Amino acid sequence: MPQRYFTELAYNGTRYCGWQVQPNGITVQEDLEKALSLLSREHIQLTGAGRTDSGVHASYFVAHFDAENEELDRPEFLRKLNGFLGSDIIIFSISKVAPEAHARFSAISRTYHYFINLRKDPFKHEISVFMNRQFDVELMNQACQVLFDYIDFTSFSKLHTDVKTNNCRIYQAEWKQSGHELVFTIKADRFLRNMVRAIVGTLLEVGLHKIDIAGVRKIIENKDRGAAGVSVPAHGLFLADIEYPEHIFKKPSQPCTS
Helix, strand or coil, rough: EEEEEEEEECCCCCCCCCCCCEECCCCEEEEHHHHHCCCCCCCCCECCCCCCCCCCEEEEEEEEEEEECCCCCCCCHHHHHHHCCCEEEEEEEEEECCCCCCCCCCCCCCEEEEECCCCCCCCCCCCCCCCCCCCCCCHHHHHHHCCCCCEEEEEHCCCCCCCCCECCEEEEEEEEECCCEEEEEEEECCCCCCHHHHHHHHHHHHCCCCCCHHHHHHHHHHHHHHHCCCCCHHHHEEEEEEEECCCCCCCCCCCCCC
């Protein structure tokens, strides 16, 4: 019986058309599957914890795969794998897990960060969005509280997706400003396609006093994507954390990166 593995990784999504394999562009999944298959000498297929869109980054991501080789969690294999991959992907760990463990369906929460720079920064233009505006951060955080009162986020979902429900439970949503950097953090049990970028776009309009708190409620309750704010650019978005029940997967305390 094949051994199931969880792999923890991070990637800069700038040159990728997202995580998931597709016919019209290079993806993180494709690059990683090629490397794993070559080094393990067997055909490896990955299942990711989700799919990030083109240009979106992940400072923490999890995928699982099955392999006949039961020695792929050894440090020497991890070193070879990181040496083979390009500079925009790093594998933190490869761990054996139970056959029922699933990178996507076993996850109980995911956390995203969205980064905005209020001053032009030539060193962060690929990983944050420059917006030369003055935002009312306090009002944006008041609007964040509205999100906790709802579970149906159709208004923030990409249209014509194949999901069975648009219900999500949001656990955390807040803005923090440090100097010229503005960071939005959101944590939920699941996310819809384009949901975070649409929420950020809407909250930024609140911060510019174009939408008030009552308007945010109306947008959510009307379940109309056209009423919400414009989706912000992809390159400011990071998948930052994924949580699992400890009996499914306990993160290594010190992931090996060498």
